[in-house]
Amino acid sequence: MSVPFDHVFLGDIVTGTEILRDGYVAVRGETIAAIGQGIPPPAQQTVDHRGKLILPGLVDGHMHTSSSLGWPGIEGATRSAAAGGVTTVVDMPYDVPQPVTSVSVLADKIAAVRKFAHVDMALYGTIAKSGGLDEIAGLAAAGISAFKLSTYEYDPVRFPRIDHPTMLAAFAEIAKTGLPVAIHNEDQELVERLTDQARAAGHTDAIWHARTRPPLAETLADLEIFELGLATGAHVHIAHSSLARGFDIAESFRAQGGRATGEACIQYLCMTEDDLVRLGGRGKCNPPFRTAAEVERMWDRLVAGKIAYVSTDHAPWPLDRKQSPDIFANSAGLPGLQSFAPLMFTLLDERGLSPCLMALYCAEQTARLHGLYPKKGAIRIGSDADLLVVERGDYVFDEACIVDLPAQRWSPYHGRRMRAQVAATILRGRTIWDGSAIRAAAGSGQFVRRQVI
């Protein structure tokens, strides 16, 4: 006798709108074939997670696998993703030795995904500092989920600043594709002047990272990019706002007819300038952590539905680039994939908020913006069977558990009490993390092209 389903997962099912107690998700092949409550249907395999929460596998819309190691960095970062309940990542294009600025580089990166990835990956594309406009249409047709440009130059090749006339022309081309363009939003002139002044005065301790990147450095850039968006019709997205005001500005441009959105990174929902002082180089990211009052305002905007989604901006720099007593000598960026699900669950629970908000803002909304929904980001019939199993409890996050390469086994959340851990991660029906070990091989992740324009 044949049974109708390959796998049935039992637990409390959490969607973006409700929790189904004593539920099940039935899988046929790699997709969700039935969802329900009560007595589960027969299957080849029944996986009992009763008493735990089953959410859609998280979709992280912003991370950097390949800033330091190049594409082989995909392997360790996506292992961390699997252990952190993340089943789809949308990877930034600023890779060494070459960013994703053409269809041919994109094809090579997709081949690297097929070789190294443990979870599914969508990809951003970008343009060269000059002369890159001709590649925009081809990159969109080849399946990238979004473009990424920057108002701030970290490197003239890998991470260039795109000047205003070039950005205007690029936005006009990107508008024709229908894809969003995410922007790293910091005003270069203001930051450089303040940094030069701080260095000249001998101010190199950690707090000066925040003082040289004040809120105005972000909001100046926000206004510029949204004005360019309004002028061209492009969907312009703030790649990370550490400020509630960034979301207010986006909302004001939407009211004027613009396609304007922004995302928060999880660190801006919990970290403050005190954490920057405590962590030193380990707490350096751009934009910097803000005040405790700003964190409260960020939560206000999230609950009000004004934040497109929450990401990690995962950037796994080796620890030796994060330990200088001169804050300006450290690389900017934090690892966040492996702590993503436990931390988001904890932050919501500490505020008495529903885990449905995690399904909504760390999976569904992200997948929608990147054109991956409903294949990704939802517990829904016909969607990929990507699931995150959360176990409530009292845990302390230990960076020794990080499953990335040894040099990258550190976390700014080391020692934080968590109210949940990831009991299992399921990618297209297969358990790839069982709560203690990675169960998938490198290359089991796939490239996911944008499904919806």
Ligand SMILES: [Zn+2]
């Ligand atoms: Zn980033």
